[in-house]
Amino acid sequence: MLMAKECYLRRKEGQYLWVTRRSEIHSWSDEALLEPAADKSYRFAHAYRDVVQKRELARRRAGQLG
């Protein structure tokens, strides 16, 4: 516990400390499990970064109807 505190909380980077046996940890080794099955970019802001151009396009289209 003291070793962990020295390693990880030297600069107060956390509020709690949990120490457990490695044999108690469950994890997976297959990297493929972490990959999403399809393009799910709509969940992230970067998929909408072309909004400025799209707004301009829509304004111009509105202008054509004048």
Place this chain on the structure above:
Amino acid sequence: MTYEQRLTDFRHYVGAGGKVEATDWMPDDYRAGVLKFIEMHANSEMMGAIPEREQIPHAPSLQRKMSLTAKVQDEVGHSQLLYRIAEDLGKSRETMYLDLVNGRSKFHNVFHYPTRHWGDVAVIGWLIDGAALVTQAALLESSYAPYTRVLKRICAEEQLHLRHGEDITLELASGTDNQRAMFQDALDRWWLPVVHFFGPRSNVDKDLLLRWKVKTRTNEDLRAEFLDRYVPKVLELGFSFPAPVPFESGGHWVLREDDIDWAPLDAIKRNQGPETARRLELRRSTYEQHAWVRQALAEPATQVA
């Protein structure tokens, strides 16, 4: 300490900006008021998933179908987060769910209306989520701390829903005459419900939630912010508003109170909206049909010999 003394201390504490946790002592009306408010919000996220779900089969592309499905998934997740913190105030999730489907509790007005076509998805995703974000951002200052923490996650996801809604809107707005007509048709039907969403003028003296700083801004103030932000955006895309038509006054976009027809909202407050009965029945029947899943999860696992 008497109840009166605790109440006085609590009043000073909240008045000075103190935050309340689930395990803190609360006046009875604070607890009841916050519970009812969060419960209604949870109900609204749950019921809000249904109108958009109706349009998933009508998505114009596979990518739009996937992104709308993801949005619906997020909304149901929000309802679960909110029911979770409501439970800590002393009402079980089962009771809240049964109150909802039996018409004893309420959900936001906008989710009582039908959706007709993809134009509705654009208006819902842009203007309704936009309205919800204005009110939810203000609630980040609420005196009830668990609510503010859950709202951080909810607002972050709603921001993405808003971008998604704007993306769909811009696609329609820069498209064919037919696509533009779809958006205008949806706006013609949804504008009044969006105005109703903010509610009538707050009664500052009688509003328990404002007094206890669970809500920190009045309904009319939030509506004013929404109008200033979104009216110009709609107009610059070349669309027009049905009644109540916003106009410029003193540098702001405003509505004439006499132009607002409150009758539809009064019906919805009695759970008599156009789609209320049908959608609550859908929730009630799926709850019954899925009882076997809850039973299976509740049973202890059987060991295979």
